[in-house]
Amino acid sequence: MALASVSLCGIFQSQKWGKLFALAALIYLLFLLKDKYGGLVKLAMAFLLLLTLVLAKDQVKPGEPAGDIRLYPDQVKITDGWLSGRGQTATQKVQVYGPASREALALLENGQSIDLTEVSGAVSEIEPSTNPGQFDYRRYLASQHVYRQVKLAHYQFKLAPASLLTRLHGLRWKIQAYLKRLPRLLAFFASELLLAENPAGDNQANLNTYRDLGVIHILSISGMHVGIYVFALAVFGSYLHMTKEEVFAVSCALLTFEVFLSAGRPGFIRATLSYVFSAGLAFKSRRIGRADLLGLTYCCQQLFTPRLLLETGGILTYVLALGLVLTAKLPDCKQAFWLNGLLTPFLLYFFYQVNVCTIFYNILVVPYFNYIVMPMTGLALLAPPGLAAFFEKILEAAEGMLANVAKTGFGQLIYGQVKAWQLALLFALTFLYLITRKKKYRHILAAVYLLIFVSIHFPLEGQVSFIDVGQGDSILLTTPIRRRVYLIDTGSKLTFGKKKQSQPQIDRITIPLLKAQGISQIDGVFVSHQDADHVGDLGPLLEEMPVKRLYMGAGLIQNPSFRARIAGRVEKTKLVELKAGMEVKEAINFQVLHPEVAGKGENKDSLSLTCRLAGKSWAFTGDLDQAGEEAIIKKFPDLKIDYFKLGHHGSDTSSSTVFLRAIQPKLVFISAGRNNRYHHPKPETLAKLHQLGIPYLNTQTEGMISWHYGIREYFSSFLEGRRVCYHY
Known part of the structure; x- marks a missing residue:
């Protein structure tokens, strides 16, 4: 430790x-x-x-990549002529993305490694997470020693020289290609168990099921798989009359190869090293305690992987292994309970939720996985297509039942994200109880969990947060103490052409943000208009989280496209149409400024709202055009606003000079995507703000921007895990 x-x-x-x-x-x-x-x-x-x-x-941060970049076929993805994945220079690993020539793609798609030469393109750091709760891709890649990304503009290429490494990567690519030909679920399980990767995005629902049941660890390639490999080789070696030393040598070779296939997953490396050390010492008639074996394994793995504890998997595998040592003498049920207790602080820090019935679900799922999934997956690798299709139907039925159980939400608790010091405290108390068995630590532990839960779910501060959803809008408003939650628009990742998202953006940004704050339901969602960058992820939001009321501008409900978005998802949600002059009486009172008449959900029909919090007035106008803004001023001539969300992402079609002069905002906010194709915010709009002396904050540079009120009032921006305060 x-x-x-x-x-x-x-x-x-x-x-x-x-x-x-x-x-x-x-x-x-x-x-x-x-x-x-x-x-x-x-x-x-x-x-x-x-x-x-x-x-x-x-x-030491590596400098910019120089010279050739080698691409291995199993480490890149090719979609519609677009290449992305991991590359290797002479000195470092880099992320590579960009268009690829037909000839280069043909080689990669045929399992060949290539060298990119005379490379030119933009070199930058990996983009950080820009919202709380969002997966930190920069930190993950840092654990893999990747610090730079290269956007390819021009390059030459050649076939990489043959070597042991290129042949191994070619073999791994062939395994990938073979597994992709299996039916979906069999391909999913085989890829997870052999290669530690998800072969396709359409398996996200299955991953969510295992996560919600609290049994996601079953899919991780780790100690159980090492045990299976070693046992199988021991049986095979006994049949061939091999010596123990020969079986050990073959096992080490196989496990080393599987480490390569699994892309060096921390759990599998830990289990492999533990086997090598324990079996190796046994040959010398030397016994080693479980705790000493764990320490020796950790020291060795840490030296070869200095950033081991930057990776979530690296932390969880050693916490679980430590738990097995500490609870070795406990009965099975108690051991399972305290193993989960030791993991829970880390699960709350990384995933924000736990399932309090996870012990029961493990009893249900582990036998299914060991005696149905793994045998069928293994047999399907060699079975004829007809038998594989039969196995697939069995797995579809079983997975469907598990999904239905997960959808009930039984036992699932969205606790919220604990802070680093809270994680350390909870872990320390659990550890102290397990080594001392003193009841006082158990009582203190329960009290600390309760106090942290109350602090998360009954916060002393409310907020208005402009979530960084890229080129779109999504604004979160909450109240303090008896928290009520409102969302204005949902945002969505814009797609062009025929390419569709494999996973809704809201599942990567807004849902984790809400869960990190302990939010499990939304009191009201306001939809400004029909555009996808404002309402594209409404359907996935309604599926993932209960919404009490859905507010929209008059006439939007008649829009066929909008009706399709919410079809079958609003049985328990009240739909409310709004017009100018109406008031929404909630925990936060909203005044409706626009539209005056029913529309079709276009920009000119944008639902525009104002509200007052802690003595400050706010206005949100969606993508309303300048004519609509000036109509608001005519209808509400005395309207004064402290803080204003700039119209249409800073486009020159909104936020007219007349409107801005009339409402006299102290600060405005821009929600726009980085390097967006519309070039928002427009230079003309920023010049207008400068001329009027109005300061602004932009999600492009600040990440998520929040105003906090309650005990104190202040602004903060979330960028690279930092909070920088602004006072206005």
């Missing part, structure tokens, strides 16, 4: 609290070990010195 603390300190060396925590843990544990385990202390200090040198080297 001291070594893990120090390695985290090295990774997050800019945070002083991390250094202090690591130093305190190190001093305390070494003090405990100083008399009885002097040799272990020396070994630990030597390891720390070596690890420090490795981390220091790893902390």
Whole structure:
């Protein structure tokens, strides 16, 4: 634990609290070990010195990629002539994306590795997460030692020289291609279990089912699979009259190959190293305790993967392994309970929800997975198409039943995201109870969980947040204490041509944001108009989260496209049409400024609202054009607004000078996508704001922008995990 603390300190060396925590843990544990385990202390200090040198080297940010970039066929994806994936230069790994020539694509699609030469294009850092709760792709890639991305503009290419590595990647590509020919579910399970990857986006629903039931770990390639491989080889070796040493050598070779196939998943590497060390020492008639074996495995893996604890899988596999050591003497049910207890703080930090019935679901799902899924998947790899189709029907029926159970939400608790210090406290209390069995720690642990839950679900501050959904609008409003939740528009990722999203954008941005705040239902959703960048993800939102009331401008409900979006999804949602002059009396009172007459849901019909919070007035006008804005001023001549969401993403078709002068905002907000094809916000609009002396904040540069009110009032922007405050 001291070594893990120090390695985290090295990774997050800019945070002083991390250094202090690591130093305190190190001093305390070494003090405990100083008399009885002097040799272990020396070994630990030597390891720390070596690890420090490795981390220091790893902390050096690589420069821009130079020279050739090698692409392996199993590490790139090709869609409609567009190439994306992982590349390797002489000195570093990079993310690569851009259009590809037919000849280069033909080689990659045929399983060949190629070298890109004379590369020109934009080189930049990996884009960070820009909203709370959003998956941090930059941090994940950093755990893989990838820091740069290259947008290809021009290059030459040639076939990569044949080598052991190119042949191995070619073999992995052939396995990928073979698995893709299987029926969908069999391909899904086989790819997860052999390659630790999801072969297609249409399996997201299955992943969600296992996640919601709290059994997602079953799909992870880890210790169970190592045990299966070793057992199978032992049986096979016994049949061939092989010696234990020969079986061990073959097992090591197979497991090493599977490490490569699984792209170095931390859980599988940990289990493999544990097997190698324990079996290797057994040949020397030396026994090693489970705790010592875990420590030895961690030290070895940490040296080869310095940023191991940057990856969620790396953390969870070692927490689970530690839990197995600490609970080894407990009865099965108690062991399962406390294993989940040890994992829960991390699950709440990374995923914001738990299933309190996960023990029951494990009892239900594990036998199904071990005795149905894995045998059928294994047989399907060699079975004729007819038998594979039969297996697929069985799996479809079983997965359908699991999905129905998951949809009930039974046992699922959206707790919210715990802070880093809260995670450390919860984990420490659980750890102390497991090693001391003192009831006081159990009672304190329960009280801390309750207090954190109350602080998340009954917040002292409300908010108005402009979620960074790219080229679109989505605005979250909440009230303090007895929290009520409202959403203005949902946003959506714009797609052009025939290409469709494999996963709605709202599942990657807004839903995680809501769950991170402990929000499990929405009191009201306001739809400004029909455009996809405002309402495109309304359907997925209604499927994922209960919505009490859906508000829209008069006439929008008659729009066939809009009716199709909500069809079959609003049985328990009240639909309310609004016109100018009406008032929505909720926990937040909204005044309706537009439309005056029923429309078709076009820009000119945008539902426009104003509300007042903590003495500050807000206005939201969707994509309303300048004529509509000036009509609002005529109808409401005394309208004054403190904070205004600039119309139509900063386009020159909205936010007229007359309107801005009339409402006299202190600050305006722009919600627009980075490098969007419309070039929003327009230079003319920004010049207009400058001329009128109106400051603005833009999601393009700030990420999600929030105004907090309650105990205190302040603005903040979320960018690269930082919060920078603005006061107006």
